[in-house]
Amino acid sequence: MNALPPLAALRSFEAVARLGSVTRAAAELHVTHSAVSQQITQLEDALGVALFLRVGRGLHLSEDGRLYALQVRQGLAGLADATRLVRARPRQDELVIAVLPSFAQHWLIPRLPRFRDRHPHYRIRLQASLAIQDLRQGLADVAIRMGQGNWDGLAQHRLFDDELLMVAAPHFAGGQLPRTPAEIRACPTIRSNEAWQAWCDAAGLDIPDDVSGSLWVNDSNLSLEAVRLGQGVALERRSLVDAALQRGELVALTDIRVPYPYPYWLVWPQREAARAKQQAFTDWLLDEVARYQHP
Template sequence: MKNIPPLTTLKCFEAAARLGSVTLAARELHVTHSAVSQQLSSLENTIGIALFVREARGLRLTEAGRLYALEIRTALHALSSATHQAQGRPEDDELVIATLASFAVHWLTPRLPDFRRHYPHYRVRLHTSLELQDLRQGFADIGIRMGRGHWPELTQKKLFSDELLVVAAPRFICGPHQPTPAQLVASPLLHSTDAPWAEWCAIAGIAPQALQSPALTANDSNVILAAAVAGHGIALERRSLVAGLLARGELVQLSPLTVPYPYPYWLVWQPRDSLSQKQLHFIDWIQEQVRRPW
Protein backbone atom coordinates (compact mmCIF):
# COMPACT_ATOMS: atom_id res chain seq x y z
CA MET A 1 0.00 0.00 0.00
CA LYS A 2 1.29 3.45 -0.96
CA ASN A 3 0.82 6.84 0.69
CA ILE A 4 0.59 5.41 4.21
CA PRO A 5 2.61 7.47 6.72
CA PRO A 6 4.73 5.58 9.27
CA LEU A 7 2.85 4.10 12.23
CA THR A 8 4.91 6.12 14.73
CA THR A 9 3.90 9.32 12.96
CA LEU A 10 0.21 8.39 13.05
CA LYS A 11 0.37 7.46 16.75
CA CYS A 12 1.91 10.84 17.55
CA PHE A 13 -0.76 12.61 15.51
CA GLU A 14 -3.62 10.70 17.15
CA ALA A 15 -2.33 11.41 20.65
CA ALA A 16 -1.75 15.10 19.96
CA ALA A 17 -5.17 15.45 18.32
CA ARG A 18 -6.92 13.70 21.21
CA LEU A 19 -5.05 15.52 23.98
CA GLY A 20 -4.71 18.91 22.27
CA SER A 21 -1.12 19.19 23.43
CA VAL A 22 2.31 18.15 22.18
CA THR A 23 3.54 17.99 25.78
CA LEU A 24 0.76 15.65 26.89
CA ALA A 25 1.16 13.50 23.77
CA ALA A 26 4.90 13.19 24.42
CA ARG A 27 4.24 12.21 28.04
CA GLU A 28 1.71 9.54 27.02
CA LEU A 29 3.99 8.09 24.35
CA HIS A 30 7.14 8.33 26.52
CA VAL A 31 9.06 10.39 23.97
CA THR A 32 10.38 13.94 23.90
CA HIS A 33 8.39 17.07 23.05
CA SER A 34 10.61 17.72 20.02
CA ALA A 35 10.11 14.16 18.75
CA VAL A 36 6.34 14.62 18.64
CA SER A 37 6.65 18.07 17.03
CA GLN A 38 8.90 16.66 14.31
CA GLN A 39 6.46 13.80 13.63
CA LEU A 40 3.53 16.21 13.30
CA SER A 41 5.43 18.47 10.90
CA SER A 42 6.56 15.45 8.88
CA LEU A 43 2.97 14.20 8.62
CA GLU A 44 1.66 17.55 7.39
CA ASN A 45 4.44 17.76 4.81
CA THR A 46 3.84 14.19 3.66
CA ILE A 47 0.11 14.53 3.06
CA GLY A 48 0.19 18.21 2.11
CA ILE A 49 -2.57 19.24 4.52
CA ALA A 50 -2.51 21.59 7.51
CA LEU A 51 -3.77 19.47 10.42
CA PHE A 52 -3.26 21.91 13.29
CA VAL A 53 -3.39 25.59 14.05
CA ARG A 54 -0.59 26.40 16.48
CA GLU A 55 -1.80 28.69 19.24
CA ALA A 56 -0.28 30.04 22.43
CA ARG A 57 -2.26 27.62 24.58
CA GLY A 58 -1.55 24.60 22.44
CA LEU A 59 -2.85 22.94 19.30
CA ARG A 60 -6.21 23.34 17.62
CA LEU A 61 -7.25 20.91 14.93
CA THR A 62 -8.27 22.24 11.55
CA GLU A 63 -11.48 20.76 10.16
CA ALA A 64 -9.41 18.54 7.87
CA GLY A 65 -7.31 17.53 10.88
CA ARG A 66 -10.40 16.70 12.93
CA LEU A 67 -11.80 14.41 10.25
CA TYR A 68 -8.40 12.81 9.65
CA ALA A 69 -7.95 12.20 13.38
CA LEU A 70 -11.28 10.34 13.57
CA GLU A 71 -10.28 8.06 10.70
CA ILE A 72 -6.78 7.44 12.09
CA ARG A 73 -8.15 6.66 15.55
CA THR A 74 -10.49 4.07 14.01
CA ALA A 75 -7.66 2.59 11.96
CA LEU A 76 -5.29 2.34 14.97
CA HIS A 77 -8.03 0.68 16.99
CA ALA A 78 -8.56 -1.84 14.17
CA LEU A 79 -4.82 -2.58 14.09
CA SER A 80 -4.76 -3.08 17.86
CA SER A 81 -7.81 -5.34 17.72
CA ALA A 82 -6.36 -7.41 14.88
CA THR A 83 -3.12 -7.88 16.82
CA HIS A 84 -5.01 -8.88 19.96
CA GLN A 85 -7.07 -11.39 18.00
CA ALA A 86 -3.97 -12.88 16.39
CA GLN A 87 -2.32 -13.25 19.80
CA GLY A 88 -5.47 -14.79 21.31
CA ARG A 89 -5.93 -17.56 18.77
CA PRO A 90 -4.85 -20.99 19.98
CA GLU A 91 -1.52 -22.43 18.92
CA ASP A 92 -1.31 -25.97 17.55
CA ASP A 93 -0.32 -27.48 20.90
CA GLU A 94 -2.76 -25.37 22.93
CA LEU A 95 -6.37 -26.36 23.64
CA VAL A 96 -8.56 -23.36 24.48
CA ILE A 97 -11.93 -24.13 26.08
CA ALA A 98 -14.60 -21.45 26.55
CA THR A 99 -17.13 -22.13 29.30
CA LEU A 100 -18.86 -20.85 32.42
CA ALA A 101 -16.66 -20.22 35.45
CA SER A 102 -18.90 -22.32 37.71
CA PHE A 103 -18.67 -25.32 35.39
CA ALA A 104 -14.93 -24.87 35.00
CA VAL A 105 -14.34 -24.68 38.77
CA HIS A 106 -16.60 -27.48 39.99
CA TRP A 107 -16.82 -29.96 37.10
CA LEU A 108 -14.13 -29.50 34.48
CA THR A 109 -10.99 -28.44 36.38
CA PRO A 110 -11.05 -31.39 38.81
CA ARG A 111 -11.10 -33.74 35.82
CA LEU A 112 -8.43 -32.01 33.73
CA PRO A 113 -5.50 -33.91 35.29
CA ASP A 114 -6.95 -37.03 33.68
CA PHE A 115 -6.98 -35.25 30.30
CA ARG A 116 -3.36 -34.22 30.83
CA ARG A 117 -2.41 -37.82 31.62
CA HIS A 118 -3.92 -38.99 28.35
CA TYR A 119 -2.71 -36.03 26.26
CA PRO A 120 0.37 -34.52 27.93
CA HIS A 121 1.43 -32.71 24.74
CA TYR A 122 -1.48 -30.23 24.96
CA ARG A 123 -1.44 -27.04 26.98
CA VAL A 124 -4.97 -26.29 28.25
CA ARG A 125 -6.27 -22.73 28.55
CA LEU A 126 -9.70 -22.00 30.02
CA HIS A 127 -11.57 -18.87 29.00
CA THR A 128 -14.47 -18.34 31.40
CA SER A 129 -17.33 -15.85 31.30
CA LEU A 130 -21.00 -15.51 32.23
CA GLU A 131 -21.60 -14.22 28.70
CA LEU A 132 -21.85 -16.35 25.57
CA GLN A 133 -18.49 -16.17 23.83
CA ASP A 134 -18.35 -15.77 20.07
CA LEU A 135 -16.51 -18.87 18.88
CA ARG A 136 -16.67 -17.77 15.26
CA GLN A 137 -13.61 -15.54 15.78
CA GLY A 138 -11.41 -18.56 16.48
CA PHE A 139 -10.36 -17.54 20.01
CA ALA A 140 -11.34 -20.95 21.40
CA ASP A 141 -11.10 -24.45 19.99
CA ILE A 142 -14.30 -25.60 21.65
CA GLY A 143 -16.97 -24.27 23.97
CA ILE A 144 -19.09 -25.83 26.69
CA ARG A 145 -22.41 -24.01 26.96
CA MET A 146 -25.53 -24.36 29.04
CA GLY A 147 -28.85 -23.71 27.33
CA ARG A 148 -31.46 -25.07 24.96
CA GLY A 149 -29.09 -25.34 22.00
CA HIS A 150 -29.85 -24.03 18.52
CA TRP A 151 -27.03 -21.47 18.44
CA PRO A 152 -26.73 -20.21 14.87
CA GLU A 153 -23.53 -20.83 12.92
CA LEU A 154 -22.16 -23.32 15.46
CA THR A 155 -21.99 -27.10 15.46
CA GLN A 156 -23.36 -28.42 18.75
CA LYS A 157 -23.49 -31.76 20.50
CA LYS A 158 -25.44 -32.40 23.71
CA LEU A 159 -23.14 -33.29 26.60
CA PHE A 160 -25.55 -34.07 29.45
CA SER A 161 -28.69 -32.94 31.27
CA ASP A 162 -28.58 -31.82 34.88
CA GLU A 163 -30.78 -31.68 37.95
CA LEU A 164 -31.08 -29.44 41.00
CA LEU A 165 -30.45 -30.59 44.59
CA VAL A 166 -31.16 -28.89 47.92
CA VAL A 167 -27.85 -28.55 49.75
CA ALA A 168 -26.32 -26.81 52.74
CA ALA A 169 -23.23 -26.98 54.95
CA PRO A 170 -23.30 -29.93 57.41
CA ARG A 171 -23.35 -27.56 60.38
CA PHE A 172 -26.26 -25.54 59.01
CA ILE A 173 -28.91 -28.16 59.90
CA CYS A 174 -28.39 -29.52 63.41
CA GLY A 175 -29.84 -32.77 64.69
CA PRO A 176 -29.92 -36.34 63.42
CA HIS A 177 -33.08 -36.05 61.34
CA GLN A 178 -33.43 -34.73 57.83
CA PRO A 179 -35.52 -31.52 57.79
CA THR A 180 -38.99 -31.61 56.30
CA PRO A 181 -39.71 -29.64 53.11
CA ALA A 182 -41.66 -27.11 55.20
CA GLN A 183 -38.66 -26.61 57.47
CA LEU A 184 -36.37 -26.21 54.49
CA VAL A 185 -38.34 -23.44 52.82
CA ALA A 186 -38.65 -21.64 56.17
CA SER A 187 -34.84 -21.47 56.40
CA PRO A 188 -32.57 -18.77 54.90
CA LEU A 189 -32.48 -19.52 51.17
CA LEU A 190 -29.69 -18.79 48.73
CA HIS A 191 -31.05 -18.06 45.26
CA SER A 192 -29.25 -18.44 41.97
CA THR A 193 -31.13 -16.36 39.43
CA ASP A 194 -32.00 -19.53 37.47
CA ALA A 195 -32.84 -21.84 40.43
CA PRO A 196 -36.62 -22.60 40.34
CA TRP A 197 -37.46 -22.91 44.03
CA ALA A 198 -41.17 -22.67 43.13
CA GLU A 199 -40.85 -25.86 41.04
CA TRP A 200 -39.16 -27.65 43.93
CA CYS A 201 -42.04 -26.55 46.20
CA ALA A 202 -44.54 -27.99 43.73
CA ILE A 203 -42.73 -31.36 43.77
CA ALA A 204 -42.56 -31.23 47.58
CA GLY A 205 -46.27 -30.39 47.88
CA ILE A 206 -45.68 -26.98 49.45
CA ALA A 207 -47.36 -23.75 48.39
CA PRO A 208 -44.82 -21.37 46.82
CA GLN A 209 -46.10 -18.68 49.22
CA ALA A 210 -44.30 -20.56 52.00
CA LEU A 211 -40.93 -19.61 50.53
CA GLN A 212 -38.94 -17.15 52.60
CA SER A 213 -37.49 -14.06 50.98
CA PRO A 214 -34.01 -15.01 49.78
CA ALA A 215 -31.16 -14.33 52.17
CA LEU A 216 -28.92 -13.89 49.12
CA THR A 217 -29.46 -13.77 45.36
CA ALA A 218 -26.61 -13.93 42.84
CA ASN A 219 -26.23 -14.47 39.11
CA ASP A 220 -23.12 -16.64 39.59
CA SER A 221 -23.44 -20.08 41.15
CA ASN A 222 -19.90 -19.77 42.50
CA VAL A 223 -21.17 -17.06 44.87
CA ILE A 224 -24.13 -19.15 46.00
CA LEU A 225 -21.99 -22.22 46.60
CA ALA A 226 -19.41 -20.24 48.56
CA ALA A 227 -22.21 -18.89 50.77
CA ALA A 228 -23.66 -22.37 51.24
CA VAL A 229 -20.29 -23.87 52.21
CA ALA A 230 -19.83 -21.01 54.67
CA GLY A 231 -23.12 -21.98 56.33
CA HIS A 232 -25.15 -18.93 55.30
CA GLY A 233 -28.20 -20.79 54.02
CA ILE A 234 -29.72 -23.48 51.82
CA ALA A 235 -29.11 -23.60 48.08
CA LEU A 236 -30.88 -25.29 45.18
CA GLU A 237 -28.01 -26.00 42.82
CA ARG A 238 -26.97 -28.20 39.91
CA ARG A 239 -25.65 -31.68 40.64
CA SER A 240 -22.76 -31.03 38.25
CA LEU A 241 -21.56 -28.24 40.55
CA VAL A 242 -22.21 -29.80 43.97
CA ALA A 243 -21.17 -33.44 43.40
CA GLY A 244 -17.58 -32.79 44.40
CA LEU A 245 -18.58 -30.69 47.41
CA LEU A 246 -20.92 -33.47 48.55
CA ALA A 247 -18.21 -36.11 48.11
CA ARG A 248 -15.78 -34.05 50.21
CA GLY A 249 -18.39 -33.41 52.92
CA GLU A 250 -18.38 -29.64 52.42
CA LEU A 251 -22.09 -29.80 51.62
CA VAL A 252 -24.85 -32.29 52.39
CA GLN A 253 -28.01 -33.05 50.44
CA LEU A 254 -31.01 -32.13 52.58
CA SER A 255 -33.79 -33.75 50.56
CA PRO A 256 -34.09 -36.64 48.10
CA LEU A 257 -36.42 -34.46 46.00
CA THR A 258 -34.76 -33.03 42.89
CA VAL A 259 -35.84 -30.74 40.07
CA PRO A 260 -34.86 -31.36 36.41
CA TYR A 261 -32.70 -28.51 35.19
CA PRO A 262 -34.12 -27.11 31.94
CA TYR A 263 -30.77 -26.18 30.37
CA PRO A 264 -28.47 -29.06 29.32
CA TYR A 265 -24.75 -28.71 28.72
CA TRP A 266 -23.54 -28.70 25.12
CA LEU A 267 -20.27 -28.92 23.28
CA VAL A 268 -20.09 -26.24 20.58
CA TRP A 269 -17.51 -25.44 17.92
CA GLN A 270 -17.07 -23.71 14.61
CA PRO A 271 -18.48 -25.75 11.73
CA ARG A 272 -15.81 -27.03 9.38
CA ASP A 273 -15.16 -29.97 7.08
CA SER A 274 -13.12 -31.81 9.70
CA LEU A 275 -12.22 -31.26 13.34
CA SER A 276 -8.63 -30.83 14.45
CA GLN A 277 -6.90 -33.66 16.29
CA LYS A 278 -7.01 -31.77 19.59
CA GLN A 279 -10.74 -31.13 19.24
CA LEU A 280 -11.38 -34.81 18.55
CA HIS A 281 -9.25 -35.82 21.52
CA PHE A 282 -11.08 -33.48 23.87
CA ILE A 283 -14.55 -34.49 22.63
CA ASP A 284 -13.75 -38.19 23.07
CA TRP A 285 -12.28 -37.56 26.52
CA ILE A 286 -15.12 -35.42 27.89
CA GLN A 287 -17.80 -37.81 26.61
CA GLU A 288 -16.03 -40.58 28.49
CA GLN A 289 -16.01 -38.40 31.61
CA VAL A 290 -19.76 -37.85 31.33
CA ARG A 291 -20.37 -41.60 31.21
CA ARG A 292 -18.59 -42.07 34.53
CA PRO A 293 -20.55 -41.97 37.84
CA TRP A 294 -20.83 -38.62 39.56
Protein backbone atom coordinates in the same frame (compact mmCIF):
# COMPACT_ATOMS: atom_id res chain seq x y z
CA MET B 1 -2.47 1.08 0.43
CA ASN B 2 0.47 3.13 -0.90
CA ALA B 3 -1.45 6.30 -0.04
CA LEU B 4 -1.31 5.53 3.69
CA PRO B 5 1.05 7.71 5.73
CA PRO B 6 3.57 5.99 8.04
CA LEU B 7 1.98 4.46 11.16
CA ALA B 8 4.41 6.31 13.43
CA ALA B 9 3.28 9.65 12.00
CA LEU B 10 -0.39 8.76 12.52
CA ARG B 11 0.25 7.70 16.12
CA SER B 12 2.10 10.94 16.82
CA PHE B 13 -0.66 13.01 15.26
CA GLU B 14 -3.41 11.19 17.20
CA ALA B 15 -1.54 11.64 20.48
CA VAL B 16 -0.96 15.37 19.95
CA ALA B 17 -4.55 15.90 18.83
CA ARG B 18 -5.89 14.09 21.90
CA LEU B 19 -3.50 15.52 24.47
CA GLY B 20 -3.15 19.00 23.00
CA SER B 21 0.59 19.02 23.55
CA VAL B 22 3.67 17.76 21.72
CA THR B 23 5.45 17.36 25.05
CA ARG B 24 2.74 15.17 26.57
CA ALA B 25 2.45 13.17 23.34
CA ALA B 26 6.19 12.53 23.34
CA ALA B 27 6.06 11.35 26.94
CA GLU B 28 3.17 8.97 26.20
CA LEU B 29 4.89 7.54 23.11
CA HIS B 30 8.30 7.37 24.84
CA VAL B 31 10.02 9.39 22.12
CA THR B 32 11.60 12.84 21.98
CA HIS B 33 9.78 16.14 21.50
CA SER B 34 11.62 16.73 18.24
CA ALA B 35 10.68 13.28 16.91
CA VAL B 36 6.96 14.02 17.39
CA SER B 37 7.29 17.46 15.82
CA GLN B 38 9.09 15.97 12.84
CA GLN B 39 6.39 13.30 12.40
CA ILE B 40 3.65 15.95 12.42
CA THR B 41 5.50 18.04 9.83
CA GLN B 42 6.03 15.02 7.57
CA LEU B 43 2.36 14.08 7.86
CA GLU B 44 1.19 17.59 6.94
CA ASP B 45 3.58 17.63 3.97
CA ALA B 46 2.29 14.25 2.79
CA LEU B 47 -1.36 15.33 3.09
CA GLY B 48 -0.86 18.84 1.76
CA VAL B 49 -2.99 20.37 4.55
CA ALA B 50 -2.30 22.09 7.83
CA LEU B 51 -3.49 19.82 10.64
CA PHE B 52 -2.61 22.30 13.38
CA LEU B 53 -2.70 26.05 13.74
CA ARG B 54 0.43 27.45 15.37
CA VAL B 55 -0.59 30.12 17.87
CA GLY B 56 2.47 31.43 19.67
CA ARG B 57 4.17 28.34 21.06
CA GLY B 58 0.94 26.35 21.16
CA LEU B 59 -0.84 24.05 18.74
CA HIS B 60 -4.55 23.98 17.96
CA LEU B 61 -6.29 21.57 15.63
CA SER B 62 -7.45 23.03 12.35
CA GLU B 63 -10.86 21.98 11.05
CA ASP B 64 -9.15 19.54 8.67
CA GLY B 65 -7.08 18.27 11.60
CA ARG B 66 -10.16 17.79 13.80
CA LEU B 67 -11.97 15.70 11.19
CA TYR B 68 -8.84 13.73 10.36
CA ALA B 69 -8.15 13.03 14.04
CA LEU B 70 -11.57 11.41 14.46
CA GLN B 71 -10.95 9.02 11.56
CA VAL B 72 -7.37 8.27 12.55
CA ARG B 73 -8.44 7.48 16.13
CA GLN B 74 -11.05 5.01 14.87
CA GLY B 75 -8.55 3.46 12.47
CA LEU B 76 -5.90 2.99 15.15
CA ALA B 77 -8.49 1.49 17.48
CA GLY B 78 -9.47 -0.96 14.74
CA LEU B 79 -5.83 -1.93 14.22
CA ALA B 80 -5.44 -2.47 17.98
CA ASP B 81 -8.51 -4.71 18.05
CA ALA B 82 -7.31 -6.70 15.06
CA THR B 83 -3.90 -7.16 16.68
CA ARG B 84 -5.48 -8.28 19.95
CA LEU B 85 -7.65 -10.83 18.16
CA VAL B 86 -4.71 -12.28 16.24
CA ARG B 87 -2.61 -12.57 19.39
CA ALA B 88 -5.48 -14.17 21.31
CA ARG B 89 -6.09 -16.94 18.76
CA PRO B 90 -5.10 -20.38 20.06
CA ARG B 91 -1.71 -21.70 19.04
CA GLN B 92 -1.36 -25.20 17.61
CA ASP B 93 -0.12 -26.67 20.91
CA GLU B 94 -2.73 -24.80 22.98
CA LEU B 95 -6.28 -25.88 23.81
CA VAL B 96 -8.55 -22.93 24.65
CA ILE B 97 -11.83 -23.80 26.37
CA ALA B 98 -14.63 -21.26 26.84
CA VAL B 99 -16.72 -22.30 29.84
CA LEU B 100 -19.08 -21.03 32.54
CA PRO B 101 -17.18 -20.11 35.74
CA SER B 102 -19.31 -22.31 38.02
CA PHE B 103 -19.05 -25.39 35.77
CA ALA B 104 -15.32 -24.84 35.36
CA GLN B 105 -14.70 -24.63 39.10
CA HIS B 106 -16.91 -27.45 40.34
CA TRP B 107 -16.95 -29.95 37.45
CA LEU B 108 -14.27 -29.38 34.83
CA ILE B 109 -11.14 -28.32 36.73
CA PRO B 110 -11.13 -31.31 39.13
CA ARG B 111 -11.14 -33.62 36.08
CA LEU B 112 -8.62 -31.76 33.90
CA PRO B 113 -5.54 -33.56 35.29
CA ARG B 114 -6.75 -36.71 33.55
CA PHE B 115 -6.84 -34.87 30.23
CA ARG B 116 -3.35 -33.54 30.83
CA ASP B 117 -2.12 -37.04 31.62
CA ARG B 118 -3.63 -38.30 28.35
CA HIS B 119 -2.46 -35.32 26.25
CA PRO B 120 0.55 -33.73 27.99
CA HIS B 121 1.61 -31.89 24.82
CA TYR B 122 -1.33 -29.47 24.99
CA ARG B 123 -1.23 -26.30 27.04
CA ILE B 124 -4.72 -25.62 28.42
CA ARG B 125 -6.22 -22.15 28.69
CA LEU B 126 -9.65 -21.64 30.25
CA GLN B 127 -11.76 -18.62 29.29
CA ALA B 128 -14.37 -18.50 32.06
CA SER B 129 -17.24 -16.08 31.45
CA LEU B 130 -21.01 -15.82 31.70
CA ALA B 131 -21.05 -14.18 28.28
CA ILE B 132 -21.53 -16.39 25.22
CA GLN B 133 -18.43 -16.00 23.08
CA ASP B 134 -18.76 -15.96 19.31
CA LEU B 135 -16.58 -18.97 18.53
CA ARG B 136 -16.48 -18.05 14.85
CA GLN B 137 -13.92 -15.38 15.75
CA GLY B 138 -11.50 -18.20 16.45
CA LEU B 139 -10.59 -17.18 20.01
CA ALA B 140 -11.48 -20.58 21.53
CA ASP B 141 -11.17 -24.13 20.26
CA VAL B 142 -14.19 -25.52 22.13
CA ALA B 143 -16.85 -24.29 24.53
CA ILE B 144 -19.12 -25.86 27.15
CA ARG B 145 -22.52 -24.18 27.25
CA MET B 146 -25.95 -24.54 28.79
CA GLY B 147 -29.00 -24.09 26.61
CA GLN B 148 -31.26 -25.69 24.04
CA GLY B 149 -28.60 -26.10 21.35
CA ASN B 150 -28.90 -25.01 17.72
CA TRP B 151 -26.10 -22.44 17.76
CA ASP B 152 -25.54 -21.24 14.20
CA GLY B 153 -22.31 -22.18 12.49
CA LEU B 154 -21.08 -24.53 15.23
CA ALA B 155 -20.77 -28.27 15.63
CA GLN B 156 -22.34 -29.42 18.90
CA HIS B 157 -22.76 -32.49 21.07
CA ARG B 158 -25.22 -32.79 23.95
CA LEU B 159 -23.27 -33.80 27.06
CA PHE B 160 -25.87 -34.41 29.78
CA ASP B 161 -29.01 -33.10 31.41
CA ASP B 162 -28.72 -31.66 34.90
CA GLU B 163 -31.07 -31.84 37.86
CA LEU B 164 -31.83 -29.70 40.89
CA LEU B 165 -31.64 -30.88 44.49
CA MET B 166 -31.88 -29.26 47.90
CA VAL B 167 -28.60 -29.09 49.83
CA ALA B 168 -27.16 -27.69 53.06
CA ALA B 169 -23.92 -27.82 55.02
CA PRO B 170 -23.69 -30.67 57.57
CA HIS B 171 -23.40 -28.13 60.40
CA PHE B 172 -26.36 -26.03 59.27
CA ALA B 173 -28.81 -25.36 62.14
CA GLY B 174 -26.38 -26.89 64.59
CA GLY B 175 -26.48 -30.18 62.71
CA GLN B 176 -30.26 -30.53 63.13
CA LEU B 177 -30.90 -30.67 59.40
CA PRO B 178 -34.40 -30.27 57.97
CA ARG B 179 -35.59 -33.40 56.23
CA THR B 180 -39.21 -32.87 55.24
CA PRO B 181 -40.33 -30.34 52.61
CA ALA B 182 -42.22 -28.38 55.29
CA GLU B 183 -39.08 -28.16 57.47
CA ILE B 184 -37.00 -27.07 54.49
CA ARG B 185 -39.52 -24.38 53.61
CA ALA B 186 -39.23 -22.92 57.10
CA CYS B 187 -35.42 -22.56 56.86
CA PRO B 188 -33.36 -19.57 55.72
CA THR B 189 -32.78 -20.01 52.02
CA ILE B 190 -29.97 -19.10 49.65
CA ARG B 191 -31.75 -18.13 46.45
CA SER B 192 -30.12 -17.74 43.05
CA ASN B 193 -31.36 -17.90 39.49
CA GLU B 194 -32.44 -21.52 39.85
CA ALA B 195 -36.21 -21.94 39.55
CA TRP B 196 -37.84 -23.15 42.76
CA GLN B 197 -41.25 -23.66 41.22
CA ALA B 198 -40.60 -27.16 39.84
CA TRP B 199 -39.06 -28.41 43.10
CA CYS B 200 -41.86 -26.94 45.21
CA ASP B 201 -44.44 -28.53 42.90
CA ALA B 202 -42.73 -31.91 43.30
CA ALA B 203 -42.62 -31.43 47.08
CA GLY B 204 -46.26 -30.31 47.27
CA LEU B 205 -45.37 -26.86 48.56
CA ASP B 206 -46.03 -23.27 47.64
CA ILE B 207 -42.91 -21.47 46.47
CA PRO B 208 -41.25 -19.65 49.43
CA ASP B 209 -41.95 -15.94 49.71
CA ASP B 210 -39.17 -13.38 49.60
CA VAL B 211 -38.84 -13.23 53.37
CA SER B 212 -36.16 -11.59 55.48
CA GLY B 213 -34.46 -14.94 56.10
CA SER B 214 -33.57 -15.33 52.42
CA LEU B 215 -30.28 -14.37 50.81
CA TRP B 216 -30.54 -13.64 47.10
CA VAL B 217 -27.37 -14.22 45.04
CA ASN B 218 -26.89 -13.85 41.27
CA ASP B 219 -23.81 -16.08 41.05
CA SER B 220 -23.71 -19.84 41.60
CA ASN B 221 -20.25 -19.81 43.17
CA LEU B 222 -21.34 -17.24 45.77
CA SER B 223 -24.51 -19.22 46.44
CA LEU B 224 -22.52 -22.39 47.07
CA GLU B 225 -20.11 -20.58 49.36
CA ALA B 226 -22.98 -19.23 51.44
CA VAL B 227 -24.41 -22.76 51.71
CA ARG B 228 -21.02 -24.17 52.65
CA LEU B 229 -20.75 -21.60 55.46
CA GLY B 230 -24.09 -22.77 56.84
CA GLN B 231 -26.08 -19.64 56.05
CA GLY B 232 -29.10 -21.50 54.63
CA VAL B 233 -30.40 -24.25 52.37
CA ALA B 234 -30.24 -23.94 48.59
CA LEU B 235 -31.59 -25.53 45.45
CA GLU B 236 -28.53 -26.31 43.33
CA ARG B 237 -27.53 -28.14 40.17
CA ARG B 238 -26.17 -31.61 40.78
CA SER B 239 -23.22 -30.91 38.46
CA LEU B 240 -22.05 -28.19 40.85
CA VAL B 241 -22.53 -30.03 44.15
CA ASP B 242 -21.86 -33.67 43.31
CA ALA B 243 -18.20 -33.58 44.36
CA ALA B 244 -19.01 -31.67 47.57
CA LEU B 245 -21.68 -34.25 48.40
CA GLN B 246 -19.18 -37.06 47.93
CA ARG B 247 -16.64 -35.30 50.17
CA GLY B 248 -19.26 -34.69 52.84
CA GLU B 249 -18.99 -30.91 52.58
CA LEU B 250 -22.68 -30.70 51.62
CA VAL B 251 -25.68 -32.91 52.35
CA ALA B 252 -28.70 -33.65 50.16
CA LEU B 253 -31.72 -32.96 52.35
CA THR B 254 -34.32 -35.05 50.49
CA ASP B 255 -34.57 -37.47 47.59
CA ILE B 256 -36.72 -34.96 45.68
CA ARG B 257 -34.91 -33.99 42.49
CA VAL B 258 -36.29 -32.17 39.47
CA PRO B 259 -34.91 -31.75 35.94
CA TYR B 260 -32.92 -28.62 35.15
CA PRO B 261 -34.29 -27.07 31.94
CA TYR B 262 -30.95 -26.36 30.24
CA PRO B 263 -28.67 -29.26 29.21
CA TYR B 264 -24.89 -28.98 28.90
CA TRP B 265 -23.42 -28.94 25.40
CA LEU B 266 -19.98 -29.19 23.93
CA VAL B 267 -19.72 -26.87 20.92
CA TRP B 268 -16.86 -26.03 18.60
CA PRO B 269 -16.12 -24.15 15.36
CA GLN B 270 -15.22 -26.46 12.52
CA ARG B 271 -11.66 -25.49 11.62
CA GLU B 272 -9.26 -27.91 10.01
CA ALA B 273 -6.28 -26.55 11.95
CA ALA B 274 -7.96 -27.28 15.30
CA ARG B 275 -9.60 -30.60 14.42
CA ALA B 276 -7.05 -32.86 16.15
CA LYS B 277 -7.20 -31.15 19.52
CA GLN B 278 -10.97 -30.72 19.30
CA GLN B 279 -11.32 -34.46 18.74
CA ALA B 280 -8.93 -35.23 21.59
CA PHE B 281 -10.88 -33.07 23.99
CA THR B 282 -14.24 -34.42 22.80
CA ASP B 283 -13.18 -38.05 23.30
CA TRP B 284 -11.83 -37.34 26.76
CA LEU B 285 -14.84 -35.27 27.82
CA LEU B 286 -17.33 -37.93 26.76
CA ASP B 287 -15.39 -40.46 28.85
CA GLU B 288 -15.63 -38.10 31.84
CA VAL B 289 -19.36 -37.59 31.33
CA ALA B 290 -19.87 -41.37 31.26
CA ARG B 291 -17.85 -41.71 34.48
CA TYR B 292 -19.88 -38.92 36.09
CA GLN B 293 -23.23 -40.40 35.11
CA HIS B 294 -22.28 -44.02 35.93
CA PRO B 295 -19.65 -43.92 38.66
